[in-house]
Amino acid sequence: MTVNNLSLFEEKSFWLRSYGDYTPNPPFAGQAQADVVIIGGGFTGLNTAWQFKQDNPNARVIVLEAAVIGYGASGRNGGFSMKLFGMEPELTVLRWGKQRMIDAHHYMQKAVKHLKTMVEEHDLQSDYRHTGMFRVSYSKQQLKRCQKTYELFQKLGIDDDMSWHTQEELQQEFNSERFLGGMYESETGILNPCKQVRELKRLALSAGVEIYEMIPVTDIDRNGSQIVTQTAEGKITSDKIVLATNAYSRHINGPRKLKNRQMPLWTYQVVTEPLSKEQWNSIGWQQQQSFEDNRQLVHYFRPTVDGRITMGGGDVVTPGDECMDKDFAPKLWQHCENHLKWIYPQLKDVRIDYRWGGPTSVNLDMTPEIGYLDDERMIYATGCIGHGVSLTHLNGRTIADLLNGDKTELTDFWIVNRKAIPQPGNTLSYLGAKTLHAGFKLWDRWDERGLKRS
Ligand SMILES: Cc1cc2nc3c(=O)[nH]c(=O)nc-3n(C[C@H](O)[C@H](O)[C@H](O)COP(=O)(O)OP(=O)(O)OC[C@H]3O[C@@H](n4cnc5c(N)ncnc54)[C@H](O)[C@@H]3O)c2cc1C
Structure with a gap:
């Protein structure tokens, strides 16, 4: 992704345009050592960063966003905080069986509630209305x-x-x-997604998360037990990394498995x-x-x-x-x-x-996914289709549990490290x-x- 001027980012949706003046944080330059690096400044990345930092106040948590916060789907969507999981309940039952459909529905119920509670408890100014x-x-x-x-x-x-x-x-x-x-x-709501994602930025910053914008990650590599994240003008070494790059994940250089997770x-x-x-x-x-x-x-x-x-x-x-x-x-x-x-x-x-x-x-089975890339130090989340607003908020909590190494009710949810059908190459996927x-x-x-x- 190339970094353009700010006005181009604003054009990407009505929400981004009508947000008004926005000053992105400066890009990252130099070298740093962090506990966790998170790539992608959307709902998934910011929720994960905020949740993990709350659990670990002394940890150094860095978010790197290629464009501006909310540039991706999080700043462009319809703003429906909804319970629909995957494509359709019939499809989920067919592919995964009744019990998993029930579990998925409970996770989504929790997700909508979780988002609403966050808005209320932290006074997030995102025009949330619980209108059904x-x-x-x-x-x-x-x-x-x-x-x-x-x-x-x-x-x-x-x-x-x-x-x-x-x-x-x-x-x-x-x-x-x-x-x-x-x-x-x-039990569903609507919100202004751009305001929401930028309120999440505010929350994460106030907890001590470092956020850098207009800084595309160019490469991710492993160096022994450390992960090295490379940008045009910097390099961050960390214990763990979260790839919260959603639909952009095919374009991330480094972990090969990520390329075939979704399209x-x-x-x-x-x-x-x-x-x-x-x-x-x-x-x-x-x-x-x-x-x-x-x-x-x-x-x-x-x-x-x-x-x-x-x-x-x-x-x-x-x-x-x-x-x-x-x-x-x-x-x-x-x-x-x-x-x-x-x-x-x-x-x-x-x-x-x-x-x-x-x-x-x-992805191929139209089912969201949270998983590891090779080992527990690299975590990704993809496949939310058009139903990711509430889901990504709760996924942030789930990924924070995984980063903590905790086994919780959320990490037991069956999309975590589920069996996924890899996406074939570009031509076959396209066809x-x-x-x-x-x-x-x-x-x-x-x-x-x-x-x-x-
Ligand atoms: C038009 C539209 C309408 C939708 N409507 C709804 C809806 O009403 N309800 C609903 O539940 N869901 C909806 N969705 C889906 C929902 O918006 C997404 O599931 C959710 O926002 C995904 O959040 P995310 O943080 O995972 O990804 P994103 O918000 O896409 O964030 C990924 C971020 O990664 C960044 N990035 C990419 N590459 C790099 C790199 N190399 N270095 C650094 N950063 C990088 C991108 O710039 C981007 O900001 C809709 C989606 C769209 C597009």
Whole structure:
């Protein structure tokens, strides 16, 4: 990744742009010895750093971020603090069995609670609101699948905060004719991701973590029992290292195993101008919940604190090469805008103020992963797909336990050092992703046949 000027970083999302003035910490130069080095200044890296430093106040903990804090998915996402684990519960049951699905759900419940508690206890100024989330269906086929998902949660006994909503109930809530029914989960929230990640920076700094920005790590090597992290103008030797580089992990020089853990998948978002009071009245949605639809290539929607709607999804881009700059996607942005206005024709004249995209980290079995690279001194976390906001916060606590060498309920969670299918080389990964992508598109087209789009 090349280091550009600050204004380019700000353009990477509406959240980064609207954050206002931001002064990054200076880059690292020279030589240092640390207890733990953490690469990546997103939710995973900063949560890990803060948790570990709290446990070990005398330890030297250094975070190195290639761009600015929140440059990656953490500063660009939808801000849904949600409980969805992996791709879909059906897939998790199929691949891992019922008990692991239940365990995963409990971990995600804990993750949402953990994030909310952090916000409350540390007064994080990230516009957090605990408003719950709907999953809605546009067609009979989607409705049938949604009902099955709801029944699965019931059968597994993990439906405690969930309820079913009919077409009439949804119509009352959202004043859109498009929703045939769906499920609601009350224990979820929404936040401003850029504010959140920079509040995490504040927390970590106040605990004594050292954070350096605009400093890409160029190489990682082992020297006896020590790990050597190299940057353009510096070198840090440490006992342990955490690779919190998410979708960028294929590009990290050094640990070879990291390259085949995942691949980046790009998703795109738009945000409207602030709606007027009349516009809000015309669309209902007074409780400000978030919602997703029940497609394979899902759309996601939520309000912002300044009265806008931000939504995204509906399709993804699989780069398949070494490029991590797929920010420009006019067709997908237009798709998002059209889709929003299809749901709410009342908003047909509303302006889109900002458009952006970002990389999520996806692996072959669509299951998050925390693991060691060769031995316990190198830890990585990847594969959160588009469901990593709450997950990465709790993963930070889990990784801190691993760094401490503690065996805890969290480190016993089955994604820690789980068996993972390695991703094949670039060409095969690309072809596989393309095939899957085409399959999902076809599936959605089939499910939505007969839907009027005009
Ligand atoms: C558009 C979009 C919408 C999403 N919406 C949601 C949502 O609503 N809810 C949800 O749960 N999840 C969502 N996600 C997923 C969620 O954002 C991620 O799972 C989460 O932010 C991952 O955090 P992270 O810290 O692991 O990775 P990142 O935030 O990607 O951080 C990785 C960091 O590593 C840095 N880095 C890379 N290479 C180097 C290097 N060589 N040296 C130093 N630093 C390096 C990068 O600059 C980056 O800042 C979405 C993702 C996207 C892209």
